[in-house]
Amino acid sequence: MGMIGGGIGAFIGDAHRRASRICNDYELVGGVFDADYEKSKEFAAGVGIPLQRCYKSVDALIKTELSLPAAERMEVVAIVTPNALHYGFAKKLLVAGFNVICEKPMTMTVKEAQDLEKLVAKTKKTFALTHTYTGYPMVRQMRDLIRKGVLGTIQRIDAQYYQGWINSIIYGTGSRITGVWRLDPKHAGVSSCMGDIGVHAFNLIEFTTGLEVKEVLSDLNSVKEGIQLDLDGTVLIRFSNKKLKGVIRASQVCGGLENDIVISVYGSKGSLRWGQENPNYLYFYSDSEPTRIYKPAHGYNMKNAEEAHTMPAGHPEGIYEALANIYKGAAKSIRKQKFDPCEFPTVHDGVRGMKFIHAVVNSNGKGNVWVKV
Amino acid sequence: MGMIGGGIGAFIGDAHRRASRICNDYELVGGVFDADYEKSKEFAAGVGIPLQRCYKSVDALIKTELSLPAAERMEVVAIVTPNALHYGFAKKLLVAGFNVICEKPMTMTVKEAQDLEKLVAKTKKTFALTHTYTGYPMVRQMRDLIRKGVLGTIQRIDAQYYQGWINSIIYGTGSRITGVWRLDPKHAGVSSCMGDIGVHAFNLIEFTTGLEVKEVLSDLNSVKEGIQLDLDGTVLIRFSNKKLKGVIRASQVCGGLENDIVISVYGSKGSLRWGQENPNYLYFYSDSEPTRIYKPAHGYNMKNAEEAHTMPAGHPEGIYEALANIYKGAAKSIRKQKFDPCEFPTVHDGVRGMKFIHAVVNSNGKGNVWVKV
C-alpha cells in the first residue's frame, strides 16, 4: 500500500494506517505524505519508510512504482488528502492501474464523481470509499436484519449526525484547528456540515435500507456572520415509495457533542436504532416482544456482522476496527476473493454522496424546495 | 373539582384524577363523566361520587353547582373529553365563573383558542392546559438553566416525539383502540400526529427556551391509503434570530416505540438534552468539562425543579407526579398564592399550540412552504 496525504499531524491518515495494520492485509511501503516534500520525508523517516519511496508528487510515485517489478509494486494507494485533491489523484492512480482507497467526500463535483465511476468500470480496479461507519458489525447487522424484513413496511427513516467541535473554531476558543480547511470552499467544496458529516448520515440510510433517496428539501444554517458554508442543517427526504418519508439532521455546532451519529429505521412491525458512540449495541423495538439489544460475537447475528468482530462477546471493538473491516473488504476485492457487497463502499456510493451534497446545497439555495438526488 | 369526560375506560381522565389526589389540593366531587348518562352514573357510583352531582350535561352541572353555596361549589372543572368538545365546554365554564383545567389540544381552531384567551383575560379565571411534560422537574431545570444562559448562543433546537401505537390500529393487529377517534377529523381536528403529539414537542421548545417559533415548513405523511390525517411528519422551524434553526419530528407509526420524547437545545457553550422515558436524567454537554447529569432532589438544582420533586434523590417519580405538579401550580393560582410561570401551561400556550398545528397542516397542504405561526 501507498498513501497520498496523511503526514505529520493528520489524524485521518494515522487512522488509515492503523486500520490497515489491524486487518493485517496491508503494508505501507511508500507515498506522498505531505505537499511539502521536506515534511513528507520527515514523516517517512519517522515511520520507517525508505526515502526512495517517499515521493515528491503523485506523478513521481506512479512513474517509479510502475517501473518496479509487479511483486514489489504498490497494489493499492490510499488517498487521505483534503477533499479538493481526491479526484485528480484518484483518476491518475486508476488510469495507471492502481487500486484506490479514498476518503470521503469522494470529489468536489457530481461530474467528477461520475467520471471516476466510469473509470472504475473501465479499469476494473477496486475502488473503496471509506464511509467508516459501515464497517461496524452492528451496522451490518442492521442492514441484514432489514433485508430479512424484520421491520415490515418501512414508514420513517431518521438519521442524525451531531458534532460540536466547530464552535471552538468559529468562536476562537479552542485549539482543535485541524478542521479549519473545512470552512474554506476552495478546499472543502460546496458544503461543510453536509459534505463532511451529513453525507455519512445519508450513506448510512442507503446502506442499511438498500433504498435510494430520491428528493431532498433542505434548510441549512451558516450560524455566524462571515461563514460561507453550512455548519448545520436539516434535510427532508423522500423515496420512490411516496408513503415513506424521513429526515437527515446534521450539525457541527451542537456545543459539547462529540460524534453523535444515530440512524433509526421505523417500520410497521418494528424499528431498529443504532448509535455510533456505543457502537456495539443495536436496538430492535417491537410492540409484541421486549426490546432486543443485539451485540457482536453472538451466534444469533447474521454472517456479515459476525465476521466483522474478532474478539469474544463483551470485548468492545471501536472505530479503528470498523475502518479495518473496510480495508479487509477492499483487500478481498483486490485479491479477487469472494466478498459481500456490504464489505466496503464503492465508487457508486461516492457518486450518490456527491449527488446528495449538491442537491442539498441547491435546495437550500433555491429557497428550500424539493430537488432530485 | 369537577370533571367533564374521563369515565369508564378513559385513561386520561384517570390520570387527571390520580394527579389531583397526589398533589392533595383537590377533591373530585362531581362531573359529567360520559356523554351517556347511564355510563356516567355507573362511573360515579364506582368511585363514590354522590349521584346528585353526577350531571346529565355540562349545562346541568353549571346550573346546579352555581346554586350551591360558594364553599360547597366546584372551584375548578377538568375537561378531559375528545378534542372537539374542549372549546364549547371551556367557554361555558369560564363564562359561568369556574376555573378550568383542560387537556390539550385546547380547541379545534385558532379562532376558538383566541376566543378562550380573551375570555380568560376577561374573567380572570385560572385556565391550565395540561402539557404534562412541563411538570417534570428536569424539564423545569432545563428551562431555568437555559434562562440562566449556560448554553451561550442557542444555535439549534431539535425536538422529537415518536410513538408506534397507531400501527396496531391501522393494520388491525392490536387491541389498543382507545385512540381510534384520533384518526377521525371530526373528533381530532385537522391533524392526528401533529395535533396529538407534535404539539407537545413544540410546547417543550417554547417552554424550555422561552423563544417563539416564527415559521414552519412541514412534510407530513398519512402513511397508508385511506388515512385522512397525518400520522407522521417533520417540521422545519425558524425563530426571530435568523441564525437559529431547528426541527420537530413526530410520528405515531414508529413500530415498537412507546413514548419517545426527546428535547435537545444546542448552544455555542453547551447543550441540554432530556428524554421523557427516563425523566429524572437531564444531560448537559460541554467541550470544556465532563458531561453533567442533573437529577432531582439535589441542592444543585434551581428552585422550580427542586419543588417539583418530593422524594429524596434516587426515588424516581413519574408521569403522574408531573401532572400533579401542574395541578399544584393551578391550585396555587386558583388560591391566589404566589407561583412561577413555569408551574402550569396557560391558555396562551393553548393558542400557540393551535397556531402551530394549523400552520404545520397548511404548510404541508400548500406543498411544503414556509408558513408563519
Next chain:
Amino acid sequence: MGMIGGGIGAFIGDAHRRASRICNDYELVGGVFDADYEKSKEFAAGVGIPLQRCYKSVDALIKTELSLPAAERMEVVAIVTPNALHYGFAKKLLVAGFNVICEKPMTMTVKEAQDLEKLVAKTKKTFALTHTYTGYPMVRQMRDLIRKGVLGTIQRIDAQYYQGWINSIIYGTGSRITGVWRLDPKHAGVSSCMGDIGVHAFNLIEFTTGLEVKEVLSDLNSVKEGIQLDLDGTVLIRFSNKKLKGVIRASQVCGGLENDIVISVYGSKGSLRWGQENPNYLYFYSDSEPTRIYKPAHGYNMKNAEEAHTMPAGHPEGIYEALANIYKGAAKSIRKQKFDPCEFPTVHDGVRGMKFIHAVVNSNGKGNVWVKV
C-alpha cells in the same frame, strides 16, 4: 385509614399518604401524627383532618375508634414511626381488631417479629409490610419470569443497595438530617445500614426467587470512629442448594450515590437484572438471543406486572405508584378480594427480615462466621 407517625417533616408518612390516595382505596380519617400532641394537631389541621380524630395516643385512638359504628371506624392503620415503636403499636392495633400497614423494619427483635406473626395468624387481620420495591411492575415481572423457569438453574444471586447520604451527616457537611435517629441504637435497633437498606436487598432476593437465605457471613463497617452501628457491609449468603451462592452489598457511605438498588439473579440459561433508579427496565441476558428489555404496559408481560402499571407504555411510573400497588394489594386483602401473594409483603416477610438483620449483625460480631438465618 388512620396513621401513626408521619407528621410535619416526615417524608415517609407523606409517601404513604400519597400512595394511599393514588390507589384510591383509602381515605385518611385520623391518627396520631406526632408524639407531640400540639404538632400532631397542627399537622391534622393542615391536611384537613377533624381534630376529634387527631388522637393524643394510640390507646386513645383505639378506644375512641372502637366506640364508633363499624362503618365509620378506621379499617386499617398505617404505622410510619421510627423503628423502635413499630412493634408496640402494631401489637395493640392487631389485638384491637385493626388491619395494619407497617413500615420496615417491622420490629427491633426477632422475638417481637415472631410475636406479631402469631398475632396475625390468630387475629386473621391483614398485615402489610411496606417493602416498597416489590410494588414495582418490573420487580413482579422478574419474580414471575423466575417462577416460570426462564433462568434454568439459578447459580448466583447478587443484590446491591448503595446510598451516600449518611456522609453528609457523619461529616457534618449536609443538611439532610431526617435520618439522624438511624445512627442511634435505641431508635434504629442493632443496625443502621443492614437494618434500613440491606434488608430491602435481602427481601428482593427472597421475593424474586422464592428461595430462602439459609446462612450468612458478614463483614460490616462502621466507617468512622464513634459510630456505633454499621454504615456499610457485605454479606455472603447461602441457600438450601449448596451449589448456589450469592452476596448482598449495602452501604450508606458511597459518596454521591442516591438509591442505587440492583438485584441480579444469574442462571444456567440466562440472567435477570433490575435497578431501582430506572425501574421500568428489566434486563434479561441470554447466550442464545439478543438481550431483552422488558418494560411495563405490554402484552408480553405476565399478569401481576401488567396490573401494577396503569399508564400506556412509555409513561414512566415511579416509587409512589410502587407503594400504591402495595396499598392496593392490602386493600384487596382487607376487603376479602382475590389477590396474588406478590401484591403485598406480609408479617412473614417481616420475620424473615428481622432474622436476617440479627444474623448479619451476629456474624460480624462473632468474627465473620456463618450464622443461620
Next chain:
Amino acid sequence: MGMIGGGIGAFIGDAHRRASRICNDYELVGGVFDADYEKSKEFAAGVGIPLQRCYKSVDALIKTELSLPAAERMEVVAIVTPNALHYGFAKKLLVAGFNVICEKPMTMTVKEAQDLEKLVAKTKKTFALTHTYTGYPMVRQMRDLIRKGVLGTIQRIDAQYYQGWINSIIYGTGSRITGVWRLDPKHAGVSSCMGDIGVHAFNLIEFTTGLEVKEVLSDLNSVKEGIQLDLDGTVLIRFSNKKLKGVIRASQVCGGLENDIVISVYGSKGSLRWGQENPNYLYFYSDSEPTRIYKPAHGYNMKNAEEAHTMPAGHPEGIYEALANIYKGAAKSIRKQKFDPCEFPTVHDGVRGMKFIHAVVNSNGKGNVWVKV
C-alpha cells in the same frame, strides 16, 4: 518481537499481534506458535513469517536469536501460552536477555512469581504483564483522579467481573471450547474463575486506588458436580486502613453475561465507577454537583488518559487499543524512554495477582477465614 503460543485458533495471540501492530512499535518476526511444530509452521506461513524464524522450541528460539546480530535479533518476546507454561518460558527468556510481555496469570505459584520478580530485578529487562483493562484511557483517568484526591476518604471498594460463557461448556450446549483447559488444574492452576478473571478485578482495585489488599475471606463455588475448580465466588477484602472494606465478585456462570467488569470506588466526597463494556464512559458521583461523565479526548482529562486515546472525541476505541497502550508503554520502557508507571503492569503486579489467587483459594479451602495476601 517474537511470540510463544498464539497459533491458529488462539484468540489471545491474535489480540496481541493486532495490539502490537496498532501501536506500531513492534514487528512480529518469529516465534514458537504451537507446541506442534507442523501447526506452528502452518501458522507462520499464513502470516508471512519466514520459516527459519519459526522455531521448534523456546530453547531453539533463544539459541538462534542470540546468534543473530543485535540489530536483527528479537528485542522482546510475547508469551501467550496456557498459564502453566508462562513461568518456564519467561524465566528462560529473561535469563537469555530478552524483554518479555506475558499474559496473566503470570505463573502457577506465588514462589514462581517471586522468582520472576527477582530475575527481572537482576536482569533489568522490561517485563510487562498484560492486564489489558489498565490500558483503557478512562481506567487511567480513574486512577489519576483518585490520586488527585477527588473522592475524599475512600470508604468502600467494589469490583465485579461477571461472565457466562462457561455455562455452554459445563452444560455441553455451546461451541465455545477454547476455554476448556481452564477447567483443568494442570493447565489452569489452582483456580478457574479467580485465576482467570477475579484477578483482573483485584488488579483494577490496586491499579486505580494505589492501595494494597491486605486480607481476603472468600466463598467460592464450583457450581456443578465434578468440577474441580471455582467457577464463581465472592471475596471480602480488607486494607491497611481498618475503616475501609470492600468486595470482589467474579463468576463465569452468569448466564448470558459477556464480559461485565465494573470497578467502583466510593469515598466521602464522591465516587467513581467504570464498566468495561462501555469503556469510554467514567462516572463521577457527588452530593454537591451533577453526576459527571468523563470521556476520552478532552482537555479536561489528565495526561495519561489523554495519551491513551488517539482519535477525536466520540470515536470509540476498544479493547485492542487498550492492549496496544500497554504494548506502547512496554516499548517505551524497552527503549529507555520516559513513561508513567501506569503505562504497563509489571512483574510486581504479577506477584500480587498470584498472592491474591492463592490467598483466595486458601481462604475458601480453610472454611472461609481471613487469609493474608
